[in-house]
């Protein structure tokens with residue numbers, strides 16, 4: 143019922159030439175395959191045009207890792223949603239834990255960004271997830287609920303088509319440690335329940351909830367095959383074409 147989405151978050155890796163090469167490698171490996179889901183790469187801003195030259199949505203879609211919460215004007219160093227749209231971007235990641243932590247971004251900013259993304263007709267990938275201490279204290283669900291409730295009810299145009307959620311337990315990001323299938327399914331099902339409360343059953347039934355945190359070819363099939371996991375947000379393993387394609391193959395196999 144829900145098409146999977148495998149999204150690569152390249153973070154601060156891959157300048158224009160390396161990014162073009164990686165995207166071309168992906169296109170080559172995926173050429174001619176009829177995929178059951180969607181594949182997305184999110185390069186750094188400066189690399190977006192180079193990747194856009196080779197990834198034209200067949201099948202690799204183009205995304206961004208961030209956007210400004212403002213429309214335009216005197217905001218030095220920021221990039222607007224309209225600029226991203228002009229560059230061919232279709233999805234924008236919002237609220238990644240690294241931005242929550244290092245840029246001290248807040249719910250108010252996430253709401254403003256996602257509303258702008260939706261207004262421009264693009265799709266948002268909204269990230270959430272607990273840190274290790276919160277999980278150890280038995281507070282994972284409480285934290286996840288707070289992060290979802292802090293943003294979702296305030297979105298003006300959100301629906302299951304333009305909004306994707308990404309559960310990323312912070313303790314699993316870049317650490318090689320992955321949530322167990324039980325841990326992932328538990329939080330994904332819980333998150334969907336919170337979405338039912340906020341947005342209703344139908345939206346929750348169709349909304350994709352990705353898992354992120356040390357997802358790799360060896361665990362993708364099992365994770366993405368879980369009932370409430372609808373794809374992956376991939377960091378490290380998205381930087382090598384063969385690994386990223388291995389994850390896509392895992393997603394395909396999980397839906398077969």
Ligand code: PGA
Pocket residue numbers: 151310314315316317318354355356357375376377378379
């Ligand atoms: P990772 O990162 O796959 O390297 O753990 C995931 C993410 O931060 O989106």
